[in-house]
Amino acid sequence: MRFNVSEINECIRTRRSIYPEQFSDRKVHKELIEVLIENARWAPTHKLTQPWRFKVFMEDGLKRFAEWHSETYKKITPPEKFKEMKYRKLRDRPLKSSAVIAIVMQRDEKESIPVEEEIAAVAAAVQNMHITCSAYGLAAYWGSGGLTYTDEMKEFLGIGEKDICLGMFFIGYPEIEWPRKTMRLERRKVTEFITE
Numbered sequence: 001m002r003f004n005v006s007e008i009n010e011c012i013r014t015r016r017s018i019y020p021e022q023f024s025d026r027k028v029h030k031e032l033i034e035v036l037i038e039n040a041r042w043a044p045t046h047k048l049t050q051p052w053r054f055k056v057f058m059e060d061g062l063k064r065f066a067e068w069h070s071e072t073y074k075k076i077t078p079p080e081k082f083k084e085m086k087y088r089k090l091r092d093r094p095l096k097s098s099a100v101i102a103i104v105m106q107r108d109e110k111e112s113i114p115v116e117e118e119i120a121a122v123a124a125a126v127q128n129m130h131i132t133c134s135a136y137g138l139a140a141y142w143g144s145g146g147l148t149y150t151d152e153m154k155e156f157l158g159i160g161e162k163d164i165c166l167g168m169f170f171i172g173y174p175e176i177e178w179p180r181k182t183m184r185l186e187r188r189k190v191t192e193f194i195t196e
Contacts, residue, residue: 011131011134011135012131012134013181014134014178014181015130015131015133015134016134016178016179016182017140017141017142018139018140018141018174018176018179019141019170020093020094020096020097020141020170020172021093021096022139022174022175022176023096023097023098023139023170023172023173023174023175024172024173024174024175026098026172026173027098027173028098028099028138028171028172028173030058032136032138033056033058033098033099033101033171035132035136036129036132036133036171037054037056037101037129039128039129039131039132040052040054040125040126040128040129041125042128043121043122043124043125043127043128044121044124045121045124046113046117046121047108047112047113049108049112049113049118049121050121051105051106051107051108051118051121051122052103052104052105052106052121052122052125053104053105053106053159053163054101054102054103054104055101055102055104055157056099056100056101056102057094057099057100057101057102058098058099062094062095062097062099062100063094063095065094065100066090066091066092066093066094066095067091068156069090069091069094069146069147070087070088070090070091072147072152072156073086073087073090073146073147074087076147076150076152086145086146089145090145090146093143093170094168094170096170096172097170097171097172098171098172098173099170099171100168100169100170100171101129101168101169101171102157102165102167102168103122103126103142103165103166103167103168103169104122104157104159104163104164104165104166105118105119105121105122105163105164105166106159106160106163107160107162107163107164111162115164119164119166122166123166126142126166126169129169130142130169133171137173137174137178138171138172138173138174139171139172139173139174140169140170140171140172141169141170142167142168142169142170143167143168143170144166144167144168146168148165148166148167148168149164149165153165
């Protein structure tokens with residue numbers, strides 16, 4: 001075997017979402033964020049369209065993103081639908097993180113493959129980042145709340161009309177003990193072998 005398969009299996013199977021509220025104050029260095037993005041770039045991509053784009057907010061960029069997200073939510077939400085708790089979460093979560101990466105699917109100009117395949121490629125890239133976080137002992141959470149799918153977010157990120165923001169990837173060091181394994185459907189419940 002080319003690699004230690006037992007360790008790879010364990011890394012994949014113990015990957016967990018850890019919320020920014022569970023991050024410590026320890027900062028993740030930019031060089032490590034670059035490793036995550038480098039691994040993301042090696043995800044499968046049909047016709048090599050490589051649709052992933054990453055907008056990385058760090059340091060003062062986190063403050064800028066947090067302020068824009070919370071204040072824009074407040075500005076565009078009708079008073080009867082506004083939730084103070086959601087506002088505070090949009091304002092505070094980025095500031096608990098070392099980095100927040102806006103995950104963007106940049107649509108192939110020729111639209112040579114279905115958009116679903118482009119979204120799947122970006123999701124695979126995020127999985128590569130998340131598994132890499134697991135290997136380094138970093139806490140990570142991919143969330144799609146707030147204004148993720150809005151025109152306001154597209155404008156803020158400076159992305160095209162056919163591009164899609166697929167959420168924010170929050171990164172830090174865990175303050176909590178690594179979460180235990182969660183229940184998954186048994187292999188036999190999700191698999192059908194067809195042999196003839």
